[in-house]
Amino acid sequence: MGSSAYISLENVVFSRSGRRIFDGISLDIPRGKVTAIMGPSGTGKTTLLKLIGGQLRPDSGSIRVDGHEVPRLKRTALYALRQKMGMLFQSGALFTDLSVFENVAFPIRVHTNLPEDMIRDIVLMKLEAVGLRGARDLMPSELSGGMTRRVALARSIALDPELIMYDEPFTGQDPIAMGVLVKLIRDLNSSMGLTSVLVSHDVTESLSICHFACIIADGKVIGQGTPEELRAHESERVQQFLQGQPDGPVPFHYPAEDATTDFGLGGKV
Amino acid sequence: MLDHVRALGRTGIDVVVSFGRSGQFLFGVLRGVPKPAVGFPLLVRQIYSVGVLSLAIVVVSGLFIGMVLGLQGYTILSDYGSESAIGQMIALTLVRELGPVVTALLFAGRAGSALTAEIGLMKATEQLSSMEMMGVDPLRRVISPRLWAGFYTMPVLALIFSVVGIWGGMLVGVEWLGVYDGSFWGNMQSSVEFVDDVLNGVIKSVVFGFVCAWIAVYQGYDCVPTSAGISSATTKTVVYSSLAVLGLDFVLTAVMFGNF
Amino acid sequence: MAQRTVESIVGLFMIAGLAALLFMALQVSGLSPKAAESTYTLYANFNDTGGLTPRGRISMAGVTIGTIDSITLDKKTFQARVKMAINSDVDNIPTDSAAVIRTSGLLGEQYIDVSVGGDMDSLKPGDTFYTTQSAMNLERLISNFASGR
Numbered sequence: 303m304g305s306s307a308y309i310s311l312e313n314v315v316f317s318r319s320g321r322r323i324f325d326g327i328s329l330d331i332p333r334g335k336v337t338a339i340m341g342p343s344g345t346g347k348t349t350l351l352k353l354i355g356g357q358l359r360p361d362s363g364s365i366r367v368d369g370h371e372v373p374r375l376k377r378t379a380l381y382a383l384r385q386k387m388g389m390l391f392q393s394g395a396l397f398t399d400l401s402v403f404e405n406v407a408f409p410i411r412v413h414t415n416l417p418e419d420m421i422r423d424i425v426l427m428k429l430e431a432v433g434l435r436g437a438r439d440l441m442p443s444e445l446s447g448g449m450t451r452r453v454a455l456a457r458s459i460a461l462d463p464e465l466i467m468y469d470e471p472f473t474g475q476d477p478i479a480m481g482v483l484v485k486l487i488r489d490l491n492s493s494m495g496l497t498s499v500l501v502s503h504d505v506t507e508s509l510s511i512c513h514f515a516c517i518i519a520d521g522k523v524i525g526q527g528t529p530e531e532l533r534a535h536e537s538e539r540v541q542q543f544l545q546g547q548p549d550g551p552v553p554f555h556y557p558a559e560d561a562t563t564d565f566g567l568g569g570k571v
Numbered sequence: 572m573l574d575h576v577r578a579l580g581r582t583g584i585d586v587v588v589s590f591g592r593s594g595q596f597l598f599g600v601l602r603g604v605p606k607p608a609v610g611f612p613l614l615v616r617q618i619y620s621v622g623v624l625s626l627a628i629v630v631v632s633g634l635f636i637g638m639v640l641g642l643q644g645y646t647i648l649s650d651y652g653s654e655s656a657i658g659q660m661i662a663l664t665l666v667r668e669l670g671p672v673v674t675a676l677l678f679a680g681r682a683g684s685a686l687t688a689e690i691g692l693m694k695a696t697e698q699l700s701s702m703e704m705m706g707v708d709p710l711r712r713v714i715s716p717r718l719w720a721g722f723y724t725m726p727v728l729a730l731i732f733s734v735v736g737i738w739g740g741m742l743v744g745v746e747w748l749g750v751y752d753g754s755f756w757g758n759m760q761s762s763v764e765f766v767d768d769v770l771n772g773v774i775k776s777v778v779f780g781f782v783c784a785w786i787a788v789y790q791g792y793d794c795v796p797t798s799a800g801i802s803s804a805t806t807k808t809v810v811y812s813s814l815a816v817l818g819l820d821f822v823l824t825a826v827m828f829g830n831f
Numbered sequence: 832m833a834q835r836t837v838e839s840i841v842g843l844f845m846i847a848g849l850a851a852l853l854f855m856a857l858q859v860s861g862l863s864p865k866a867a868e869s870t871y872t873l874y875a876n877f878n879d880t881g882g883l884t885p886r887g888r889i890s891m892a893g894v895t896i897g898t899i900d901s902i903t904l905d906k907k908t909f910q911a912r913v914k915m916a917i918n919s920d921v922d923n924i925p926t927d928s929a930a931v932i933r934t935s936g937l938l939g940e941q942y943i944d945v946s947v948g949g950d951m952d953s954l955k956p957g958d959t960f961y962t963t964q965s966a967m968n969l970e971r972l973i974s975n976f977a978s979g980r
Contacts, residue, residue, distance in 0.1 A: 355704050384706040395701035398692075409705045412609075412712075454701075612834055619837045623844045662859050727848030734851040737859060760861025769855045 308333040308465060308497045309354055314363035316346075316353060323349055325521035326363070331514075336491050336498040338512035340505065341519050342543065342552070347501040348392070350518075351467045354499070355387060356380045368464065385413055388458030388466040392473060394450035396442040396457070402429070403438040406457045413461060428456040432486060448479025455486060465497045466490070472504040480504075484511055505544055509533075517543055519552075593789045599710050600718055600788070613716040614723075621682045621717065621784075622724030626731070628681055629674055633732035636669060637661060637739025644740070645748050654744075655754035659762040661740035666763060666772045667828070670733035672820050675779035678725060679812030683787035686717055687808040690791025691801035699792075714788050721784020722777065729776035771827045778819060783812045870897060870916035871956035875930040880911040881941055881966025883932055888942040889915055896921045899943065915943065925950040929962035941966060 309331040316324040323346040331337045341347055352358045353365055356372045365372045370383055396405050406425045410416060416424070429435045432452040442450060451471060458466055468487065472480050488511050491498050502508045509515060509529040516526035517540055525532055525540040532540060542550035558564065644657045690713065693699050699709040737759075744750045763769065787808045794804035877883075880902055889897040897917035905912045917924070927948030934941050945960075954960070 352700075357700065357703055381706040381708070384704055387704065389701065389704040391697040391701050393696050395697035397698055398696070409707075412705070412707050458705075612838075615838050615841050616834070618841045618844070623840055626844070666855065666859065724844075727844065727851070730848055730851035730855060734854050756858065759859055763860040765856050765860040769852075769860055773852075 310366045312364045314360045316360045333497050334495050335513040338500045338508040338515040340517050345518050348469050386464045388463040390454050390458050390468045392470045394454040398442050402440050402453050406460050409460045428460050432456045467499045469501050472507050596789050600714050617716045617720035621720040625681045629728045629732050630735050633735035634739040637736030638743045641740035641743030656758050657744045658755035658759035662759045662763050665733040665736045666768050670729045671772050671776040674729040674732045675816040679783050679809050683783050683808045683812050684805045686787040687791040687805045691794040691804050695796035717788050718784045721780045725780025726773045726776040775823050779816050782815050786812045869919045873915045875913050875960040875963050876910040877963050877965045879965040883941045891945045923953045926952045930960040931964040932966040
């Protein structure tokens with residue numbers, strides 16, 4: 303592992319409102335590669351991203367990003383570190399009162415003192431990269447779901463970050479928009495040398511673009527490796543998740559009392 | 572029985588916790604004053620949406636309340652043959668009480684609820700989170716200008732309310748019911764004190780403005796980020812602001828006009 | 832909306848607020864621009880001040896010439912000592928003038944009326960009125976009348 307890991311989590315424990323979400327999770331995310339984190343809904347994949355971004359603090363354990371111990375950083379240092387991170391939220395999270403252009407320009411205006419014509423050039427370059435240069439004057443409410451996500455992507459790369467985190471980028475997208483996003487994620491990674499973390503439960507798309515993948519369930523990593531390694535994984539739970547089987551180690555039925563007694567068919571009156 | 576006691580205790584703890592959190596929140600907002608170059612345009616924009624856009628409802632309500640005061644005051648005072656004291660009555664009730672209080676209630680309904688809904692929606696659509704991830708503190712960028720806008724606009728709105736109300740009262744009293752113009756203003760001027768009445772009214776409205784804006788932004792920032800959460804936060808903003816305004820009004824009135 | 836437009840509207844809004852404050856000051860509270868008028872102090876001792884209060888009005892021939900500063904009890908004579916602030920331009924109150932507590936209307940508030948004497952000398956700052964007339968106490972008047980005294 304060592305120097306090639308850009309993010310490393312060690313024995314991270316995190317619980318929220320009494321429920322333990324991560325129970326000593328350890329994970330390394332290599333520099334300059336696309337890493338997919340997969341798992342059933344409700345396993346805290348988004349929470350994992352928030353822990354990496356320092357929006358939440360773990361109960362114990364260490365989270366290192368580029369050598370910085372995130373939970374121990376002071377506010378100023380944390381905000382400085384976040385300028386090196388980009389995050390694509392599930393909903394896009396565009397500022398609804400600003401146009402597409404201003405949305406992409408926002409981080410540049412806040413963090414730099416560049417002259418207006420330079421900001422314009424950067425913003426148009428970023429919008430060109432996601433293919434939406436022509437949409438610069440639209441308001442977020444006029445965009446389709448796929449376009450919203452692409453604008454948000456342009457905004458998160460506006461400051462040329464070292465790390466970009468995608469939170470469920472494929473959810474609720476039509477096949478064309480999904481294909482566009484897959485292409486964009488791959489292109490951005492190869493052209494800018496970004497470290498990318500992709501959180502998703504779309505197995506096919508994720509495995510098609512990631513270099514490494516890891517599957518979490520019940521607060522633990524249940525399997526990790528390259529896509530090929532995972533496909534050949536011997537764990538039943540991994541296989542159930544990857545192939546989308548309805549019943550298996552993760553039961554189809556939510557725990558309940560025995561059906562015969564519940565329906566009153568047990569013979570007792 | 573014990574369950575009820577426990578429920579009461581839990582409610583008490585919740586209330587104390589939420590007070591503590593809102594205080595902590597306020598501290599965070601006040602500490603993070605944005606740089607003037609960045610903060611000033613944001614503040615101006617918020618004064619526009621919080622203050623200028625509330626102007627219409629404030630002016631219309633002020634006019635009607637002033638006219639009603641004129642009518643009611645005339646019917647009551649003319650029984651004692653002292654309808655010329657109507658100016659004094661209208662001015663004192665407006666300047667001391669109705670101006671600050673009614674404006675604050677209107678503000679809570681018009682601007683406060685809008686602030687809560689706006690911030691709650693920004694939270695629900697992860698805009699606040701994404702701002703944080705961009706290395707921008709939402710307390711500084713989003714909350715602080717809105718809080719200060721409430722602080723600055725409320726006294727202006729309350730003063731405009733009182734002036735329009737007095738004008739409305741004059742319209743009814745002098746123009747319509749025929750109270751002598753000179754005694755209307757003269758009585759008013761001899762009984763209204765600038766420092767004791769007008770400035771105290773302004774102080775009241777500054778306090779109300781701050782409290783209303785604080786409640787509104789806190790409820791928005793702290794809401795459960797779902798549509799049900801936002802609607803309940805909006806309701807809470809209006810209810811809590813109104814209660815806080817009326818309660819504080821009593822305290823402030825006792826301190827300012829209570830002669831002790 | 833462009834930032835410039837917003838700024839101008841907000842500017843107008845603030846000006847409207849200032850204008851409202853000015854209106855309150857001049858038209859509603861009748862604050863004259865020469866705000867703090869200079870005054871000098873006179874005293875008067877009364878047996879009974881009735882409902883007289885500080886900040887009450889002092890008038891001469893119906894014109895307000897000053898306000899009541901404070902009302903204290905003189906422990907030696909057991910009289911009330913009223914400290915009055917008289918406007919400096921009224922500097923020729925004759926020394927034999929009397930301070931009389933009157934009521935405006937039947938139920939109105941009480942004020943001090945200075946009834947002018949004929950002396951050539953004037954009261955100087957710090958002087959005390961020689962003649963005073965206490966508040967008319969309606970209740971006492973009636974009881975005196977009833978008991979025939």
